[in-house]
């Protein structure tokens with residue numbers, strides 16, 4: 001069994017497809033869970049968690065995460081390393097770009113170790129609460145406008161995580 005779990009919530013499939021690409025970059029050595037059907041006990045065996053969500057509303061969390069986050073954030077995450085990625089649309093939602101990752105970050109940051117922060121360089125948007133002290137609290141991905149940058153962004157991020165997930 002892998003020690004990496006990728007948990008994702010998706011409304012239109014983009015976040016699922018990115019979650020699968022991340023698994024591929026770990027040479028398939030990661031287990032995938034859709035949060036629409038996960039149970040909290042499922043994640044207990046994993047030391048490393050990668051959490052993926054799309055952004056809905058104005059900077060809101062994807063609906064299935066909205067239901068799961070309260071129980072997830074109450075679980076014992078103290079011995080885990082957690083990384084977050086979020087899908088967003090930096091053109092149509094330029095003032096709330098990928099903010100859903102901040103909702104997850106705020107719910108877990110006191111309870112666990114969050115890793116995988118990302119430099120802001122190369123992103124074009126007006127505003128995002130998910131940028132803290134000049135860095136994204138996870139990886140933003142824009143499949144609506146910048147799908148041609150996704151592979152390189154994922155590879156750089158997973159390379160960063162591989163150094164920590166040992």
Ligand SMILES: Cc1cc2nc3c(=O)[nH]c(=O)nc-3n(C[C@H](O)[C@H](O)[C@H](O)COP(=O)(O)O)c2cc1C
Nearest residue numbers: 011012013014015054055057059088089093097098
């Ligand atoms: C109703 C709606 C609201 C959205 N709100 C935001 C938003 O506030 N910020 C953002 O960056 N993207 C927003 N998006 C864009 C989605 O997050 C983006 O298209 C994403 O790739 C969808 O991923 P999914 O197919 O996994 O659900 C919104 C999309 C929809 C349909």
